[in-house]
Amino acid sequence: MIERVKALEQVKTVAPIYQLAANENPGAIIAQIQFNGDNFDEWAQALKSALKVKKKFGFMDGSVVKPEENAPEYEDWVSANSMVSLWILNTVEPKIRRTLANKENPKELWTEIKDRFSEGNGPRIQEIKAELARLRQGNDSVIDYFGKLHMLWEDLSNYDPAPVCRCGKCTCNLSAEFEKKREDDRIHHFLLGLDDNVYGAVRASIISTDPLPNMNQVYAKVKSVERIDTVTRGREHQGSQTAFVALTKNFGAAVKDKSKLICKTCKKIGHTEETCFQVIGYPSWWTEKPQQNGRGGGRSGRGGRGGRGGMIRANAAVVSAVGETSAEAEKHGYAGLNNDQWTTLIKLLDENKITTPRLNGKSFLSEWVLDTGASNHMTGYIEFLVDQKYALPCSVGLPNGTQSVCREKGTVVFDEEFELRNVLFVPDLKCNLISVSQLIADLDIVLQIANKGCVLQDRTTRNLSGVGELRDGLYFFRRLTRVNAFRLNKDEAEDVWHQRLGHPSNGVFDLLPVVSSRVKDFSSCSTCLKAKQCRDMFHSSDNKSDGVFDMIHVDLWGPYRIASLCNSYYFLTIVDDFSRAVWVYLLQNKTQVGKTLREFMAMVQRQFNKQIKVIRSDNGTEFTCLSSEFCGLGIVHQTSCVGTPQQNGRVERKHRHILNIARAILFQSSLPTKFWGESILTAAHLINRTPSSILNGKTPFELIHGTT
Template sequence: FCTSLDLLISQQSLTFDFVRSRILDEELKKKSSVNNVNSVNNVKQEANAFSVFKFQCYNCGKYGHKRSECRVKKKNTRQTPGTHQSYKPGKPKANYVAELAEVNAVADVSTHEFNDLKSTTEESSISFLLCTEEKTANVLKNDIGNCVEFVIDSGASDHFVNDMKYFNGGYITLKNPIPVVTANDGIKLIATKVGTVVTECFTIQNVLFVKGMKSNLLSVKRIERKGLKVTFEDGQVVVSKGERIVFQMTSFGKMYMAKFKLKNVDCAAHKACTTNEQNVLWHRRLGHPCDGKLGHLQKEGYIDSVQQKQRDILCETCIKGKQSRLPFKENLVKTHRVLELIHTDLCGPITPTTHDGKKYILTFIDDFTHFTMVYLLEGKNEVPKFVMEYVKMVHAKFNTKISRIRCDNGMEFNNNILQNY
């Protein structure tokens, strides 16, 4: 961490305000460097995405597109099998077309994370329309109270909102934000969160938050997938389930808009779902202190973003750091006399050999007294001989018999000679 090196070589006295300012400056540097890299990549993508084809179409004779992209009905010309340029799955295209006076952009979005969240198997591309700024101003100028206004879009594959205040049912932050590239002057939009909008008549789940959108969108595809029926007739769109009408929208120009009153949601589940990102950020900046330390710093006026009711932070790093392994169970079996338990093992062959050709070492250790005997052997076949010699020697020395001999059950111990002995 480069800031720690600057602090060590700095001649200033270390105070909390000084350390906090250095940490914030370092974070701003990192964010600015990431944004510069992303802007360079976006410029390269725009140059490739919006380049104009300058040659003539072989189908209609017009300039600006290829024969494979031509919307005019193909002529009855002979075509060699396999030469037709088919649609490539890796390059999604817009599936909604409207008049330029009404539509301002068409966008495609794809992400593996949001597909897993929706638990669906359809394509991940998202196509939707955005209203112009003038029409949006006319629609929203009469907005009063705690309401949310939606534009229903038959070309959108997901629901969208442009303000997080509509997530009264909770939300989560996407680990990998979804980039949204529009065809309107190369505008870049990013979907960073997904949540739930709870109105007084229904609940909308899996709604994407896209900052910078001019209007909120309701997807006809998502509505029908929930078992509802969407009908467009007489300048209105009616959403119903069986004989019951859920809601209806009136047309505004050539678009359908409706305003719904948000439901006041104030429950423990909603508070638990709402993440306090500022608390977690300061917890990491200050070296993972306890909750009491954050509260003390807030009282002293050093930080002002920590909420008193949500100071309890579930930090994965802190949990792993406090984990400890249980102690091993003590061996309660202990010996109480000499030769009650003998440990024996054979080691070898050892190189170089001794001057008289010994290559193996045979050890005997008494568990009670730790009395140890070592024998040098030329081969494994001598093990039974020295085992019997050791048994006779300790029996004569301690005037008692061996109760148990513990070994690794090698073939040098597990043989007919010792078993018969």
């Protein structure tokens, strides 16, 4: 009895070595890192840690000895030993796992992997060090930048571990000094990639310290500088929002009357010789010069002092004789307006003088004032805003000296072609302001101010966008419908305008606003025929082979930017011409095409007792290199002409069909892109079992196998 109790106690002392928990099964993946052949050290470290946690590392290093077959713990040892082998294989990618499937002992499995792959870390070490040398903070935050560095440091430590004393007799603490040196190198890496403008001072302070502080202290100092910089920039942004409203009393008293100014050079009113464009040169945005009457050409003619205004600009709207600059507009101080624009402007201003009431009551609420002192568009009426969104709280100075806080912004829409964006809602503001600076920056317009009001023109097309009506010392914005800076000359020949407009078609030419009736037919224009010629259509072919596998169509798709789960970047598509059945094979590279086709032909011969007669493909080298082999087997190899994929259209269209279904599967299941290979295989499976109108309602599977 005593001997039996001792035997049971002995079994209990060794049982924990072989014990398996309820959740430990053969399909468990105990390490998150998959071994791919190039990351041995990283994978080995993760696998060792996982097995040590489960108290099974002894099976891999051989310290757990195999008991005798008649021993009571033998079955437990076999179970635990096999489980560890499966755990190791589960962390290996399929392409490597296939070469290790015959190894059932964990120690033998580990030894073979180690002997085969443990010497390939040199290129990876070089790659990590190159990434460390190139990495800079850029627009990343400190925590994101440090996280990227830390991942590279950990990878480098796994591939290039620090040397340790193995004799046990070292008393100089060399390992600790080596770790301190490695940490100092990491600190220099970290500081080197920081932004000089923000962290230059703290970097100089840290590197001048001897000895260097540890990494946690360095990170804390840099993080505090980033936090201070964020707060400072936020205050500057909030403090920059101010509003000014022009006072209406005695507004014109301090402004010099430009109607009394006469230029001695051009004899025009509104400016002096010091500011005359004919003397100082036209600005770069000015695309028109005043037209000269008579012969001789004035200062702005050829060879004159036209300044920068004489350069040719690609998108400039040059006004022809019909749309020449209005002399009447220039007399009033508006340069660059044609007669149509000037007439529209005068008509609008005269109408408003008759109908516009004084600035009192509700009539002022819908008015928008052009303000050169406002830093942003602002309104006190939230019902004007669409697409409202939250804005950083900012203080806005009001005309009465008080402050109001803005917390919302939105868009004000005047019509389908004109809108104001990022308009601030200021609750206590009793008017609507258009910031001239923001308007010019957002819409790229030109603003001209004169005695009758101000004019807003598009900088490139010179079209009128709006006017500012001068009333009680303020410029009230009036939106104009588009008045073009040029118009079509009816008297010119139609073919001249056809050439100028880039040879539009008859239908497009008829849509021009001034064209009432077109006489000439441009469909016979020789230039149009040369420029718009296209390739003849490839009519769909109704030819069909007489039997299954008499003809197959093959094509290769890829490479894709992301590897599939089986590390494939291509897939080979094979389509039977008679049944429209499709076979898809995932390939790692193009060199596998030949082997795959040979296996397919063998499958057809063994499973269906058929011989392939014709193979049709494009001129890819992966197919043309097999022509002699096909010839030896009596198979006719047909290739499409160079640059003519339509001749191999049956499999090309099948590619599109497969990809459409595969994308739909990925979107529907919300799977990541790396599952594209499985989606392609699933799509081919579904296509073979889906009825087709071409097959009279049958499926490819039915025609191939003769059964449903």
